[in-house]
Amino acid sequence: MSDFLGAGWSAYIALVTLVGIFWCIWLLFSQRKTKVTLKPDGQVDDTGHVWDGDLRELNNPLPRWWMWMFLISCIFALVYLVLYPGLGSYPGVLGYSTDGALMQSMTNANDELKPVYAKYVKMDIEQVAADPKAREMGQRLFLNSCAQCHGSDAGGAKGFPNLTDGDWLYGGSPENIKASIVNGRAGVMPPFPQLDSKQIVDVANYVRSLSGLPADDLKAARGADVFKSNCAACHGADGKGNIALGAPNLTDKTWLYGASEATIVETVTKGRMAQMPAQDKVLSPEKIQLLTAYVWGLSNNKQPAVAK
Numbered sequence: 001m002s003d004f005l006g007a008g009w010s011a012y013i014a015l016v017t018l019v020g021i022f023w024c025i026w027l028l029f030s031q032r033k034t035k036v037t038l039k040p041d042g043q044v045d046d047t048g049h050v051w052d053g054d055l056r057e058l059n060n061p062l063p064r065w066w067m068w069m070f071l072i073s074c075i076f077a078l079v080y081l082v083l084y085p086g087l088g089s090y091p092g093v094l095g096y097s098t099d100g101a102l103m104q105s106m107t108n109a110n111d112e113l114k115p116v117y118a119k120y121v122k123m124d125i126e127q128v129a130a131d132p133k134a135r136e137m138g139q140r141l142f143l144n145s146c147a148q149c150h151g152s153d154a155g156g157a158k159g160f161p162n163l164t165d166g167d168w169l170y171g172g173s174p175e176n177i178k179a180s181i182v183n184g185r186a187g188v189m190p191p192f193p194q195l196d197s198k199q200i201v202d203v204a205n206y207v208r209s210l211s212g213l214p215a216d217d218l219k220a221a222r223g224a225d226v227f228k229s230n231c232a233a234c235h236g237a238d239g240k241g242n243i244a245l246g247a248p249n250l251t252d253k254t255w256l257y258g259a260s261e262a263t264i265v266e267t268v269t270k271g272r273m274a275q276m277p278a279q280d281k282v283l284s285p286e287k288i289q290l291l292t293a294y295v296w297g298l299s300n301n302k303q304p305a306v307a308k
Contacts, residue, residue, distance in 0.1 A: 010088030017087055025074050028067060103281075110284040117286030120293075125174035128293035129300070138294025141287055145279065146295075154298050158257055159274060166299040167254040171243040178292040184278030187246045191271035192230055199226050204264040207231075210239045211253045 049057040084092040091097070117137075120128050128134045143152060149160045156162035161169060170176050170185060192200070199222075206223030209215040228237065234247040241249035248256060257263055257272065279288065 007089075010090075012088075014087035014090060017081065021074055021077050025071065028062075028070055028074075032062060032067065106282070110287070114284070114286060117284075117290060121286055121289050125178075125289070125293045125296055126300075128289060129297035134290055135294055135297060138290040138297075141283070141291045142294055145283065145291070154295070159272075161256060162254075163295055164298045165254060167249070167252060168243065169241075169246045169248055169256075172296070172299060174292060174296050176243070177296050178288060180276060181283075181288055181292060181295075182278065182280045185246060185274075185276035187272070187274035187276075189267060189272035192268050195226065195230065195268065199223075200265050200268045201261070203227050203231065203268060204261050207239070207250050207264055208259065208261065210251045211259070213253075213259055 044058045044060060046056040046058050081087050081090075082092070083094050084096050086092070120131070120134055123131075128138075142150075142154065146154075150156050150163055151160075154163040161167075166172060168176065169187065170180055195203070202219045202223035203226040204223070205215040205219040206221075206227050209217075209220040227235075227239070231239075234245050235241055235250055236247075239250040240252075241247045248254075253259075255263075256274075257267060279291075283291065
């Protein structure tokens with residue numbers, strides 16, 4: 001879509017918009033009739049357009065109320081395009097933008113709710129997670145901001161991590177969870193075009209064997225060398241992953257995209273791309289504190305006592 005944001009496209013869109021409006025105005029006046037043509041018998045003449053043998057289009061003028069409504073609509077469109085964005089990249093006299101309005105609305109809401117959240121900012125994440133009211137607020141924040149990808153129960157889906165199982169790509173400490181929420185994450189599993197199809201099948205079987213899944217022993221044995229040369233740099237020599245890189249643990253039977261041989265072959269062949277969007281521009285620090293505590297609490301059943 002970035003191809004449509006250049007100055008040329010902006011001018012083209014503005015031109016088409018204005019020509020369309022002025023053409024509508026011209027069409028209105030070109031079809032305006034001041035006189036009605038009558039036949040000798042006093043009946044209104046028709047335009048010569050006939051359908052189904054007896055359905056004729058009479059040569060009556062456009063109703064005045066309809067003409068004025070049409071004209072006012074065109075004038076309203078022109079005034080709107082002067083005041084608000086609509087002509088390509090022209091921002092409008094008022095400088096309005098939906099992004100700006102949304103951000104202002106969110107800022108106002110955060111300011112209003114700041115006193116409600118204030119006490120939780122000074123508390124440890126574990127303490128916030130143990131507070132029933134804080135958990136309720138955190139759950140509402142989760143449903144509004146996170147459930148679209150992770151599910152309303154935080155159980156995840158294909159390509160979206162389960163947040164309740166204690167398995168974390170980037171670490172499950174409160175600090176790591178908060179960093180993921182604030183800064184987002186960009187997960188990249190590169191494809192391996194240097195491997196042929198046989199090598200990819202071999203390494204897929206080796207990866208399956210790491211977590212105790214059924215695998216061809218001969219292929220897995222050959223795949224161990226392929227893994228060591230191509231995969232160990234990120235996933236570790238033992239396949240247990242690296243939270244600093246977001247490289248998953250391949251030995252714990254937790255799979256983000258699936259554990260079948262075909263799925264692993266697809267992953268190695270094509271790679272994977274994943275994006276966790278940053279929330280620092282969307283959520284206030286107070287809301288991030290509550291959301292972090294809620295997410296941390298999903299996989300930590302032990303609730304410490306709240307400090308008094």
